[in-house]
Amino acid sequence: MKILVFAEQRDGKLKKASLEAMSVGRELADATGGEAAAVVVGQGISGLAAELGKVGADKVFVGDDALFAAYSNDAFGLAVGKAAQAYGADCILFSATAMGKDLAPKVTARLGMGLLSDVTAYSVEGGSPLFRRPIYAGKAFATLTPVPGKPFAVTLRPNVFPVADKAKAGEVVPLDHGVTPGDIKSVVQQILTAQGGLLDVAEANIIVSGGRGMKGPENFPILEALAKALGGAVGASRAAVDSGWIGHEHQVGQTGKVVSPGLYIACGISGAIQHLAGMSSSKVIVAVNKDPEAPIFKVATYGIVGDLFEVVPLMTKAVEELKAKG
Amino acid sequence: MNVLVCVKHVPDTETRVKVKPDGMGLDLAEANWVINPYDEFAVEEGIRLKEKLGGEVTALTVGDEEATKTLRQALAMGADKAVLLTDAAFQGGDALGIARVLAAAARKIPFDLILCGKHAVGEDNQQVGTLVAQLLDVPCVTVVTGLEFDGQAAICKREIEGGTEVVKASLPALITCQKGLNEPRYPSLKGIMAAKKKEVLKWGLADLGLEASTVGATGAGFQLRKLELPPPRPEGKVLAGEIPDQVKELVRLLREEAKAL
Structure with a gap:
């Protein structure tokens, strides 16, 4: 198969998720006896091709143009579609990031391709790929295969696939993108950065989450302190968000973000089914709750039955001491 | 401003999912079916725009007769019209198949804005809104938490990792709604009574001028191999x-x- 990977950059830097996607693209190409290319779009981004070569791109289609200075799914969608056609791609891979999820359907609708969202595992059987993805926010998993002979696209969940070290030529191919200013009907005008400088739950490898047991918005700084000590993000249950204690962008669960970090620390979260669905694929789960019967303990790797207001500050102190020792 | 709102009838988030013994379907017999939670933000936003700027709100869904309940919910909240897009030929379609049905319906109703939920809980595809927009060749802004208008343009706040993008899109446009955009109202008793009297139109394959091969299971891009529950921890x-x-x-x-x- 010929695999094309959309490589996402912001401010001229490639996203780690795109290196993960390129690594998957390389492996899929090798397993099916094909080749892998990347497409990168932006302004002043030609230097990124070499980085993509290092993780397995045979070719890199580069759309370097002032028209791509700000993200527009119209312009980027046209450009990626052009690259797919120029390459004769059988498969297009995106990362399931905010940009990838926004862009992928623009491309597949135009090309009439099927699209599989948020894939977390894959294999190749008899030359055909099989993809596994969570449904119902992880309450179940579906395994699907593309209809033979039909080109298709996939978005890959970030933080799931390793970055491989399989250097290829990364030959630069200037992209004949054909985009004109008249094609751009929507465009990003400004990016507002979240305050506090903590990571987003969707990107963090460690998440410290609070629920109803937090009792009020004034207590979230104790979670922030632990998250900061761990280099992680602050999450929340729906109960905490719906009570107005913390912004909905922190919500983890079926109506929030579905996450699978290396470490998830649930503080004062009882473990409603819709929350468990959103976090139970985390590698390690710690539960801190006063109620020993709370369902969260059923999914926890380690549990402390106790008052989070006593436990969390002690954890922060212990982690800070650990980090100070190196 | 005339607004189309695309809604979906889904099992609520308390649902315990069971896989059928053959591993090729879900047993949702015990599920409580509701309007997709994100679609409530879309319906609410549509009604607010109507209240402020005039025009009509039309709710659309693809589904079977049961899905009429979700249309009634949209009508009870304050939508003016509802259309059930239903046909045996639509069954088993993927997101693109569903989007082709919705786009064909949208072509029959004048609109300035189409609102959808950010994604439908269950399939969790987060595709249909954008696919509909592209099929209709209108701009699309996804995961929107703030919406204002500046003449013939929508100024949207869109959630991204660690921040917010401000996106300007010319009208007509399609917007997918995220939690935070508004606080959906509960239907009033009067609204519920009025909704019972409102007509729900039904359109099928022929009404929409679609080819069966492009919408149902035959048009899907992927084949299901198996469904399974996550491994126990x-x-x-x-x-x-x-x-x-x-x-x-x-x-x-x-x-x-x-x-x-």
């Missing part, structure tokens, strides 16, 4: 002793056993 450890000692032990386990620190 390994048995955990609940620590014991004085809290300060438990915390010390926890940090040691996280570092040495789980290698998570």
Whole structure:
């Protein structure tokens, strides 16, 4: 198969998720006896091709143009579609990031391709790929295969696939993108950065989450302190968000973000089914709750039955001491 | 401003999912079906725009007769019209198949804005809104938490990792709604009574001028191989002793056993 990977950059830097996607693209190409290319779009981004070569791109289609200075799914969608056609791609891979999820359907609708969202595992059987993805926010998993002979696209969940070290030529191919200013009907005008400088739950490898047991918005700084000590993000249950204690962008669960970090620390979260669905694929789960019967303990790797207001500050102190020792 | 709102009838988020013995379908017999939670933000936003600027709100769904309940919910909240897009030929379609049906319906109703939920809980595809927009060749802004208008343009706040993008899109446009955009109203008793009297139109394949091969299972891009429940998590450890000692032990386990620190 010929695999094309959309490589996402912001401010001229490639996203780690795109290196993960390129690594998957390389492996899929090798397993099916094909080749892998990347497409990168932006302004002043030609230097990124070499980085993509290092993780397995045979070719890199580069759309370097002032028209791509700000993200527009119209312009980027046209450009990626052009690259797919120029390459004769059988498969297009995106990362399931905010940009990838926004862009992928623009491309597949135009090309009439099927699209599989948020894939977390894959294999190749008899030359055909099989993809596994969570449904119902992880309450179940579906395994699907593309209809033979039909080109298709996939978005890959970030933080799931390793970055491989399989250097290829990364030959630069200037992209004949054909985009004109008249094609751009929507465009990003400004990016507002979240305050506090903590990571987003969707990107963090460690998440410290609070629920109803937090009792009020004034207590979230104790979670922030632990998250900061761990280099992680602050999450929340729906109960905490719906009570107005913390912004909905922190919500983890079926109506929030579905996450699978290396470490998830649930503080004062009882473990409603819709929350468990959103976090139970985390590698390690710690539960801190006063109620020993709370369902969260059923999914926890380690549990402390106790008052989070006593436990969390002690954890922060212990982690800070650990980090100070190196 | 005339607004189309695309809604979906889904099992609520309390649903315990079971896989059928053949592994090729879900057993949702015990599920409580509701309007997709994100679609409530879309319906609410549509009604607010109508109240402010005039025009009509039309709710659309693809589904069977049961899905009429979700259309009634949209009507009870304040939508003016509803269309059930239903045909045996639509069954088994993927997101693109569903989007082709919705786009064909949208072509029959004048609109300035189409609102959808950010994604439908269950399939979790987060595709249909954008696919509809592209099929109709209108701009699309996804995961929107703030919406204002500046003449013939929508100024949208859109959630991204660690921040917010401000996106300007010319009208007509399609917008997918995220939690935070508004606080959906509960239907009033009067609204519920009025909704019962409102007509729900039904359009099928022929009404929409679609080819069966492009919409149902035959048009899908992927074939299902199996469905399964997630593997059970390994048995955990609940620590014991004085809290300060438990915390010390926890940090040691996280570092040495789980290698998570």
